[in-house]
Amino acid sequence: QVQLQESGPGLVKPSQTLSLTCTVSGGSISSGGYYWSWIRQHPGKGLEWIGYIYYSGSTYYNPSLKSRVTISVDTSKNQFSLKLSSVTAADTAVYYCARAPIMVYAIGASNWFDPWGQGTLVTVSS
Amino acid sequence: QSALTQPASVSGSPGQSITISCTGTSSDVGSYNLVSWYQQHPGKAPKLMIYEVSKRPSGVSNRFSGSKSGNTASLTISGLQAEDEADYYCCSYAGSSYVFGTGTKVTVL
Numbered sequence: 001q002v003q004l005q006e007s008g009p010g011l012v013k014p015s016q017t018l019s020l021t022c023t024v025s026g027g028s029i030s031s032g033g034y035y036w037s038w039i040r041q042h043p044g045k046g047l048e049w050i051g052y053i054y055y056s057g058s059t060y061y062n063p064s065l066k067s068r069v070t071i072s073v074d075t076s077k078n079q080f081s082l083k084l085s086s087v088t089a090a091d092t093a094v095y096y097c098a099r100a101p102i103m104v105y106a107i108g109a110s111n112w113f114d115p116w117g118q119g120t121l122v123t124v125s126s
Numbered sequence: 127q128s129a130l131t132q133p134a135s136v137s138g139s140p141g142q143s144i145t146i147s148c149t150g151t152s153s154d155v156g157s158y159n160l161v162s163w164y165q166q167h168p169g170k171a172p173k174l175m176i177y178e179v180s181k182r183p184s185g186v187s188n189r190f191s192g193s194k195s196g197n198t199a200s201l202t203i204s205g206l207q208a209e210d211e212a213d214y215y216c217c218s219y220a221g222s223s224y225v226f227g228t229g230t231k232v233t234v235l
Contacts, residue, residue, distance in 0.1 A: 096171060111162065117171065
């Protein structure tokens with residue numbers, strides 16, 4: 001079955017760019033049919049959708065983060081990545097990657113997120 | 127968008143049924159049948175339990191069921207078991223974005 005694994009620095013300085021990668025195993029990103037997502041969870045709090053990407057490179061972002069987010073895909077490595085610029089302490093969170101199926105009758109929408117990676121804690125601190 | 131509103135905690139005894147509400151607006155829950163529910167045990171990733179309001183993924187117990195009325199979605203757990211103790215989050219498509227619920231801690235007494 002498909003598995004996802006996040007990787008990247010656990011500590012980022014304020015004003016710098018957070019960079020994470022999600023490696024997909026057990027399935028190919030380039031097969032299509034799914035969006036590849038980033039979701040975060042602030043410590044002890046709820047979940048926040050960051051955005052997702054299709055294998056073709058089409059991206060959809062949370063409007064509240066759009067100015068700082070870039071999601072990219074590398075089909076040759078079966079990976080997709082997140083960059084979040086100008087980070088502050090408010091960006092400290094566990095970052096998850098997840099898969100979401102496309103909906104052929106509703107471009108850009110999906111009906112669930114599954115599976116999820118185990119998550120990686122990113123702390124923003126000097 | 128604001129987070130969907132869920133009760134902070136719900137509890138029940140083994141074997142009982144509990145219901146978790148998830149209240150949104152006409153821009154999210156009320157407009158789309160794209161409501162999903164996730165179970166999260168401490169230190170673990172969320173797990174999909176319900177999608178499209180009331181559909182159950184393969185492998186999820188039929189003790190879990192979902193429904194929606196107006197701007198409020200609900201998750202019902204029947205025959206409560208110790209393993210159901212976890213945090214639960216709802217999620218709704220909101221037209222070009224997604225909004226999650228505030229989360230509900232389910233305690234099995």
